[in-house]
Amino acid sequence: MSDELKKVSDEELVEKYQKHFDKNMAMKLLVKLRKETRDKSKVIAGTTGAIVSTLGKLLSALENPETPMHMKALIVGAVGYILLPFDLIPDFTPVIGYGDDLASATGVVAAVAMYSDFSIEKLDAYIDQMEGKK
Numbered sequence: 001m002s003d004e005l006k007k008v009s010d011e012e013l014v015e016k017y018q019k020h021f022d023k024n025m026a027m028k029l030l031v032k033l034r035k036e037t038r039d040k041s042k043v044i045a046g047t048t049g050a051i052v053s054t055l056g057k058l059l060s061a062l063e064n065p066e067t068p069m070h071m072k073a074l075i076v077g078a079v080g081y082i083l084l085p086f087d088l089i090p091d092f093t094p095v096i097g098y099g100d101d102l103a104s105a106t107g108v109v110a111a112v113a114m115y116s117d118f119s120i121e122k123l124d125a126y127i128d129q130m131e132g133k134k
Contacts, residue, residue, distance in 0.1 A: 023059070023062075025083055026055065026059055026079050026082075026083055027059065029055065029082070029083060030052060030055045030056055030059065030123070031123075031126075031127055031130070033048055033051060033052045033055070034052045034120075034123055034124070034127060035127065036048060037049045037052060038124065038127075051082065052120070052123070053118075053120065054082075054105050054106070054109050055079065055082055055105075056116075056118040056119075056120075056123055057109050057112070057113065057116040057118045058075050058078055058079050058082075058105065058108065058109060058112070058116075059079065059118070060115075060116040060117055060118035061075055061112040061113075061115040061116040062075045062076070062079070064115045064116070064117075066115055067112060067115040071111065071112050071115065074108045074111065074112070075108060075112060077108075078105040078108040078109075079105075081105065082105060
């Protein structure tokens with residue numbers, strides 16, 4: 001398959017997945033989970049804290065224009081799985097609800113890490129700004 005045809009199909013794939021993907025919903029979940037874990041130790045925050053980092057990195061890489069289209073398709077799929085509340089282990093299941101989400105997204109995060117500039121500090125500054133704090 002030529003590079004031009006592959007590029008078109010990657011773009012079409014991303015467009016197809018993005019119909020079922022809501023960046024606002026993903027950002028709201030990211031902010032909500034961070035607020036829940038912000039003042040807790042990493043041990044107590046556990047999987048939820050790891051999902052914050054994972055989801056943040058995925059969203060950051062998705063927004064980066066340098067991220068290749070085929071990687072964006074993987075990101076949209078991984079974020080969609082995190083957002084979907086009814087998956088292998090439902091997200092509302094205490095302690096382990098986000099465990100399968102984290103496991104499924106870890107490989108994608110590793111593949112797109114170079115395209116992400118996410119940091120907890122930036123997220124906290126964003127939350128503070130939303131809440132009117134300095």
